[in-house]
Amino acid sequence: MNDVVLYAVLSLGAIGVASAIVLYFIATKFKVIEDPRIDEVEEALPSANCGGCGFAGCRAFAEATVKQGNEKHSLEGLNCPVGGNEVMAQVASILGLEVEEKDPLIAVVRCNGGIKNSPGKVSFEGATSCAFAHSLFTGEGGCPFGCLGLGDCVAACDFDAIHINPDRMIPEVNDKCVACGACVEACPRDIIELRPKGRKEKRIFVSCINKEKGSVARKNCTVACIGCSACFKVCEFDAITMKDNLAYIDPFKCKLCRKCVEVCPTNAIHEINFPPRKKKDGDTKKTGKTLAVKHPEKKKVVVVEKVDLSGSVKKEVKPVEKKVETKKPQSATEKDSGKEKEG
């Protein structure tokens, strides 16, 4: 009986030792030499595996950083948007390099149409997919550039940061956004843009990408950019460019002066996280902006008053600007402003 146990232990032990020797030699022969720093870098990364850096997951990004660090001794062009400057500094310290601080980005939805400002003329029944609806037609509101509201961006987001607002049927980004860019990729109309979060998270952007002529765009949406160039002319910092009937604000040149927001006749320019405006004497306009709720008629009144106001406030500063400001609302909202003056 004892012999059986002994033989079993010995034979198994012998097989074990033999296998161990074989495995040892195989392991030394086929050893993959890997930089231990890759693991360290991966450890430092947020493990979101979102692909926001442009690589297939955090491991791939770690490999790329170490490789580039070895070859070029810089981390230029590599950035983990989720981790931000903090994580990138940590990664750089592991590799013994320095990294430039980058402005953190956030996704911005450049459409303010939705069911309130661009009410549906037709209704769509079919697959709940923006990509599919985009291949079919302009959208329920009629704007071929506007948000379709079917939520491809919501489905693409891994961070619970973008949701469709059921009152407006337009996606809204919350502060969970890490700027991974998944929604930007998912949107078939390229409505979402990654923009710098800005100083104290203050941002100004044109919330429209409609390139049609002003009259056509306006027919479908009350808050469309009509390409009137009022903002372009008022901007003192050359931050605004006009192209294809559309204004674009360069976030790196914008000094957040908010003049463009004031002159926009259609309320297409949005300001975010600004304190409410100070009331000036005789000014009955609402302070702060609740864009989605504002009706075009009301807004037009505001514009007219604003023109009077700005004219009186800065009479001699820049005559060219003043001219533009007074001219624009008249042409855009001729009838309504006329009525208002009478009233």
Place this chain on the structure above:
Amino acid sequence: MLKTFKLGGVHPAENKLSKNSPIERLPVPKRVSVPVGQHLGAPAKPLVAKGDMVKVGQLIAKGEGFISANVHSPVSGKVFKLDNVIDASGYRRQAIIIDVDGDEWIEGIDKSTDISKDIVLDQKAIINRINEMGVVGLGGATFPSHVKLMVPDGKKAEVLIINGVECEPYLTSDHRLMMERGEEILIGTKILMKGLGVNKAMIGIENNKPDAIEHMTALAKEYEGIEVYALKVKYPQGAEKQLIKALINREVPSGKLPIEVGAVVNNAGTAYAVYEAVQKNKPLIERVVTLTGKSVKKPSNFQVRIGTPVADLVEAAGGLPEDTGKVIGGGPMMGKALLSLDVPVVKGTSGILIMPDEESHRGEVANCIRCGKCITVCPMGLEPWLLEKVVMHEDFDRAEKERIMDCIECGSCHYTCPANRQLLDYLRLGKSTVGKIMRTRRK
């Protein structure tokens, strides 16, 4: 036994309401908008500017590139402007808007209805003429006809197939055309045969049009090499690949054109347009459009100028019914809902279908129970339920492997699904995405 294709197919209610209404010529509208992209391929380039005077038949936009087609003015008058108008694609596209003034034709067009039988042009001249006159496939796909006649090197056309199937429910424009312009269609067929260099043509007509079969058979006796075949009623028999399978029992390989098996398919309406282009020197400026629907007062077949707004047709058929839920450009199976009645009739508009509200909505989507009905009816032998799943999960590699690009978008799966799954929507989405991936790969 009647010929038909083997795999799949459905038989929706035919509802050919307008099959006995003779083709009616509508008066020229006051204003037409002629889109420059009415065909498959690159849009034509406009040759006129605002304020120019044009005559009927004048070339107003020139097709550029290999797959493209010329556009001619369907009316005479003054170019009001060049603008983007909403067309059947659902988007605003460039169009030439013309204010009609009189009806003055350019010289050289034979407006008479006399039948001219002698084909004087040779093969090359026929192809050139068809190209010049902007003839495209009138079945709906609007593929430029002259390209079909240019057989690539190394391939040989053996037979010309004329598609008189009209398998879409409701539509009757080809049916009426065969009844009333049969002789012209046969001469057009002869011209196409000459252009293609074949001496055999087959005309396939579904068995639900016995009058057309009889009429065409009687006429075809005088024309050598043209034979008329009755086909069993089954949707989508009018699809190119299915018709080839039904008539000559050959299968077009996956991703290849019909010329691979020696066949070229043209629509009966196209044959008529070819006749007019070659024998009468008349560009493609009008076509027959069916305006139909259960609630329409007078379901009709209209011969209208290209660019006529759909609203004019609706008016001529007794006005828009009150309970209208949807207006479809094309047939109920493959057609697309129109965004507005201002959409102009284009070369590819075979019919306008007005659906009452109660019939125009989709059912509630339920879960797939794997009943396999979609697989049974798919004429291309695909598995629509599986393709829907993989496209939903964005597994486009798998979709490609499952031959999603073979889908002809006939909608049989969607029609038959007891759970109202949105099969065709996802198939189309998958097709466009996989197509993009394949094009990128090729680059």
